[in-house]
Amino acid sequence: MAQRQRQVEAPEGASYPDLRWFPPGTHITVRGLKKAFDGNPVYVGFDIDLPKGKIVSVFGPNGCGKSTFINMVAGLMPIDAGQILFEGKTIAETRIGYVFQNYREALFPWLRAVDNIHYPLRLMGVPKAERDRRIEELVAGFDLKFDLNRYPYQMSGGQQQTVSIMRSLVIEPEVLFLDEPFSALDYEMTLIMRDQLQKVLVARGVTTVLVSHDLEEAVYLADKVLMLTRRPSRIADYMDVDLPRPRDPSTLTDPRFIDLKARTLEVFQNAVRAS
Numbered sequence: 186m187a188q189r190q191r192q193v194e195a196p197e198g199a200s201y202p203d204l205r206w207f208p209p210g211t212h213i214t215v216r217g218l219k220k221a222f223d224g225n226p227v228y229v230g231f232d233i234d235l236p237k238g239k240i241v242s243v244f245g246p247n248g249c250g251k252s253t254f255i256n257m258v259a260g261l262m263p264i265d266a267g268q269i270l271f272e273g274k275t276i277a278e279t280r281i282g283y284v285f286q287n288y289r290e291a292l293f294p295w296l297r298a299v300d301n302i303h304y305p306l307r308l309m310g311v312p313k314a315e316r317d318r319r320i321e322e323l324v325a326g327f328d329l330k331f332d333l334n335r336y337p338y339q340m341s342g343g344q345q346q347t348v349s350i351m352r353s354l355v356i357e358p359e360v361l362f363l364d365e366p367f368s369a370l371d372y373e374m375t376l377i378m379r380d381q382l383q384k385v386l387v388a389r390g391v392t393t394v395l396v397s398h399d400l401e402e403a404v405y406l407a408d409k410v411l412m413l414t415r416r417p418s419r420i421a422d423y424m425d426v427d428l429p430r431p432r433d434p435s436t437l438t439d440p441r442f443i444d445l446k447a448r449t450l451e452v453f454q455n456a457v458r459a460s
């Protein structure tokens with residue numbers, strides 16, 4: 186059943202907005218978010234709760250502000266007004282990972298894949314034995330069919346993006362942001378990567394915010410799909426995807442999946458027409 190964002194009520198005695206209190210099961214609380222570029226508003230007081238340990242896909246018309254949204258939540262872009270907290274903590278107190286769309290520029294070309302993955306742990310001062318343990322664990326979670334001793338230029342796009350994802354996960358992020366991570370890959374590779382990503386994220390229970398241009402992908406991966414309107418962006422719908430996991434290629438022909446996709450498409454078309 187499609188579920189609209191509910192109004193959050195602060196407990197008795199709490200001043201609103203009091204984001205030190207957050208609804209049970211919520212990880213990220215966004216209140217009164219405002220952002221404009223050169224006087225053109227993208228967000229004009231946006232509120233949303235993102236659930237803990239779940240995957241939320243962000244979907245909407247071109248230029249509606251999907252990347253702006255995750256960049257602001259990830260702390261990569263300043264906000265004009267509002268508040269974003271992670272179980273009451275600030276972004277600075279939260280361990281996050283970010284996977285960029287453009288994998289070609291994301292990895293250090295002079296480092297082998299394995300050293301790219303070691304890199305953030307080195308920065309954090311994690312001892313070598315612990316770094317090796319974490320990478321081993323990560324490798325076990327991914328079904329790797331390539332050698333991590335290669336340099337990025339020796340790897341396919343899908344392999345490079347897998348390494349980027351591994352590098353973002355090796356720090357054991359509380360929240361992972363992905364901005365159209367598969368859009369530069371061919372369809373076959375996208376299908377493989379989706380399943381890899383789903384497997385690892387579900388096993389690790391990482392709160393994930395994923396921007397996708399692809400409706401099928403948005404629904405396939407998500408526990409919830411956040412549908413945005415045209416600018417200034419509002420919530421067109423915030424839909425639960427209650428399909429069992431793990432999802433696999435047979436999910437794509439499951440009538441419930443097809444129905445959810447159709448409903449999402451309808452919301453999208455209404456959002457586009459309404460503006």
Ligand SMILES: Nc1ncnc2c1ncn2[C@@H]1O[C@H](COP(=O)(O)OP(=O)(O)OP(=O)(O)O)[C@@H](O)[C@H]1O
Pocket residue numbers: 222223227245246247248249250251252253254
């Ligand atoms: N740094 C910036 N300076 C000026 N305008 C910007 C900037 N970043 C984004 N915008 C504008 O804000 C709007 C939202 O951009 P954003 O990239 O967040 O949208 P999107 O939904 O991710 O787009 P797309 O579907 O094309 O990926 C667009 O009109 C864009 O041109």
